[in-house]
Amino acid sequence: MTVMHTRPRAFSMMENTMNERPFAQAINRLREVDLRPTRQRLALAKLLFEGGCDRHVTAETLHEEAQRSGARVSLATVYNTLHQFTDAGLLREIMVDSGKTYFDTNIHDHHHFLCERSGELTDIPAHMVTVAELPQAPDGRRISRVDIVIRICDQ
Amino acid sequence: MTVMHTRPRAFSMMENTMNERPFAQAINRLREVDLRPTRQRLALAKLLFEGGCDRHVTAETLHEEAQRSGARVSLATVYNTLHQFTDAGLLREIMVDSGKTYFDTNIHDHHHFLCERSGELTDIPAHMVTVAELPQAPDGRRISRVDIVIRICDQ
DNA sequence: TGCATTTCTAGAGTTATTCTAATTTAGCCT
DNA sequence: AGGCTAAATTAGAATAACTCTAGAAATGCA
Ligand SMILES: [Mn+2]
Ligand SMILES: [Mn+2]
Ligand SMILES: [Zn+2]
Ligand SMILES: [Zn+2]
Numbered sequence: 001m002t003v004m005h006t007r008p009r010a011f012s013m014m015e016n017t018m019n020e021r022p023f024a025q026a027i028n029r030l031r032e033v034d035l036r037p038t039r040q041r042l043a044l045a046k047l048l049f050e051g052g053c054d055r056h057v058t059a060e061t062l063h064e065e066a067q068r069s070g071a072r073v074s075l076a077t078v079y080n081t082l083h084q085f086t087d088a089g090l091l092r093e094i095m096v097d098s099g100k101t102y103f104d105t106n107i108h109d110h111h112h113f114l115c116e117r118s119g120e121l122t123d124i125p126a127h128m129v130t131v132a133e134l135p136q137a138p139d140g141r142r143i144s145r146v147d148i149v150i151r152i153c154d155q
Numbered sequence: 156m157t158v159m160h161t162r163p164r165a166f167s168m169m170e171n172t173m174n175e176r177p178f179a180q181a182i183n184r185l186r187e188v189d190l191r192p193t194r195q196r197l198a199l200a201k202l203l204f205e206g207g208c209d210r211h212v213t214a215e216t217l218h219e220e221a222q223r224s225g226a227r228v229s230l231a232t233v234y235n236t237l238h239q240f241t242d243a244g245l246l247r248e249i250m251v252d253s254g255k256t257y258f259d260t261n262i263h264d265h266h267h268f269l270c271e272r273s274g275e276l277t278d279i280p281a282h283m284v285t286v287a288e289l290p291q292a293p294d295g296r297r298i299s300r301v302d303i304v305i306r307i308c309d310q
Numbered sequence: 311t312g313c314a315t316t317t318c319t320a321g322a323g324t325t326a327t328t329c330t331a332a333t334t335t336a337g338c339c340t
Numbered sequence: 341a342g343g344c345t346a347a348a349t350t351a352g353a354a355t356a357a358c359t360c361t362a363g364a365a366a367t368g369c370a
Contacts, residue, residue: 036336038348074350079327095252099326116299130288134305135279141307144271148303150289152296191367193317229319254357317366329354
């Protein structure tokens with residue numbers, strides 16, 4: 001399956017070598033999308049993108065994590081920042097169940113396992129799913145994305 | 156002067172069961188799962204299943220529709236009924252975006268177009284999508300369903 | 311027809327999210 | 341460095357979409 005993603009390249013704190021100025025990449029990346037690199041945005045970027053592993057966070061979970069790490073960021077700012085990062089192509093929004101919005105640090109073409117017991121999301125790289133045939137988009141429309149959620153349960 | 160004492164006819168469940176053929180199936184289905192065919196449930200079943208076309212409703216939209224049709228059903232009952240119908244296998248729940256829960260009258264294997272402009276859902280019969288390869292479910296789990304949402308936008 | 315059980319309902323409560331308006335901060339310009 | 345202005349942050353209020361509660365009504369059974 002091929003869906004056109006003309007999205008900015010993933011922003012990764014891992015690209016910083018240890019001795020480079022901390023946050024240099026983050027600051028540049030935020031500048032590119034006209035977001036001032038404030039203390040709050042940098043703290044959240046660090047939590048989201050440092051460590052490199054793909055994450056699925058809610059505003060609430062990221063806020064708690066920020067508190068625990070000692071960063072003083074309001075919940076309103078966490079919401080604002082998650083949406084700004086999403087608009088900037090640094091995050092992807094996923095709405096999958098139970099009225100909660102997840103933000104995915106993996107912006108590459110991929111799909112998800114959804115655990116029906118816990119609600120946990122797990123990435124599936126795009127190459128592991130082959131869609132041989134898709135219907136045409138209705139007249140005057142085009143396909144912007146194909147989201148595949150594989151729901152898993154016990155046994 | 157003549158005063159008409161036309162006592163409102165008592166509601167007869169038997170009459171409805173026998174005469175209103177479109178609901179015979181729903182009523183039997185409800186009986187199977189121990190849901191009494193009450194005035195409210197039958198009114199909502201009529202709105203949902205009469206006309207045959209596949210629908211994607213929210214509690215709010217179905218409640219408005221019920222009001223307009225003259226049925227007096229509380230919003231709480233609409234929520235209860237939609238969940239009961241879902242548990243009974245008469246509806247399927249879809250959570251696709253914007254924190255709203257949609258209920259789908261099409262319970263057969265199928266997928267959806269999602270209009271990114273309006274949020275409107277449209278059915279795609281399962282045979283129009285061919286999935287050639289799927290990843291294995293994690294150890295001790297099995298795939299319960301594969302949901303495919305094709306997001307469409309303008310142009 | 312009486313009675314236990316189920317269902318319905320208004321309104322209160324909850325949760326996730328957005329809005330508002332006052333305060334603080336960032337970036338730029340002397 | 342100090343001042344200015346737009347952007348950003350924040351606490352708390354507001355909203356949206358449910359969910360719960362507890363009393364009233366309907367239902368089905370004997
Ligand atoms: Mn993901
Ligand atoms: Mn459908
Ligand atoms: Zn799980
Ligand atoms: Zn549309």
